[in-house]
Amino acid sequence: MPSAADIHLDFGEIAPNLWPTFTGDQPLPLQQHWAYGETLKAIGADISQLTLSHEGSPIAIALVGKRSFYRxxxxxxxxxxxxxxPGISADTQAAGLKALRRHYSPWRWNFMLLQPELADTAENQKVLKTAGYRxxxxxYSTxxxxxxxxxxxLRANLAGKWRNQLKKAESSGKLETVIGGRKQHQYSWLTEREAEQQTRRGYQAVPIGLVPIYAGIAERFSPTDNSIGVMSVTALAGRKKVAGAIFMLHGNSATYHVGWSGDDGRALNAQNKVLxxxxxxxxxxxxxxxxMGGLNTEEGAGIARFKLGLGTDPVTLAGTWL
Incomplete structure (x- = not known):
């Protein structure tokens, strides 16, 4: 069983070619995809790639952001x-987390906020506490x-009410959906609606200004890879845009980033068809x-119910650790 001393940490520039090796059969969160890291760098963030190795071979990679205060x-x-x-044992992962904790020592005014992609279980909490985190x-639930x-x-797994709303939207004969890609004019109307919605309801989400930057990064680095970038869905009733969504694509995974529906769209259950x-x-x-981009069962209870209608159980992550 390896110890923290056996794990080597190496910091460097983002290397997109490494990411396919680490996906396998596991979901890849947007926040840990190389294109998202390049997007944050494009707006001035200090982002580096961290590679964890054991016996000379990589076992993990991560995007790490850094800010300095008072120098x-x-x-x-x-x-x-x-x-x-894929295949890295739980013991080796625990050693890697402990190596991270040793590197980012509060005694040297070098702090690490870690939000691991681990379910909030007693076992995972014990691993993090044993590694020295609190x-x-x-x-976060998603x-x-x-x-x-x-x-x-997939359709059979939908909640009954959600599936019936989808049937009504499909059978109305009033809706058409159009799939868009990285071109800004295909989704800019949705980012405008989302900005208006955030202002009106007084909430903050992931900055919508990242969408065109992320699409541009994908076009620049991976012009022929349609599994990276932006995909939009627009619902039309005649010529009127009544609902839509923006998905961020990142390798084997995607994130439901923006969703919007007007009064006409809600009357037609358009957002069910969009999704x-x-x-x-x-x-x-x-x-x-x-x-699906997170669940807020308090301020966003209606949106949470809509997402849960897909028939997949939510997962709550272990939280943020220092």
């Missing part, structure tokens, strides 16, 4: 990672939907997992 205090963040190479924030089953199976047709389009692109 003395360093605050680092590792959100929803590291990404472990929890400073409770866990839905990771497995898109690998065929369309009939369903989006899921089918993601499957065609080879996307295997869909992150």
């Amino acid at each position: 003395l205090i360093r605050m680092n963040s590792l959100m929803r990672g590291p990404l472990w190479l 929890r400073v924030m409770t866990g 839905i990771w939907m497995n898109l690998e089953p065929d369309a009939d199976t 369903w047709d989006g899921i089918m389009a993601l499957k065609e692109r080879g996307i295997r997992f869909l992150d």
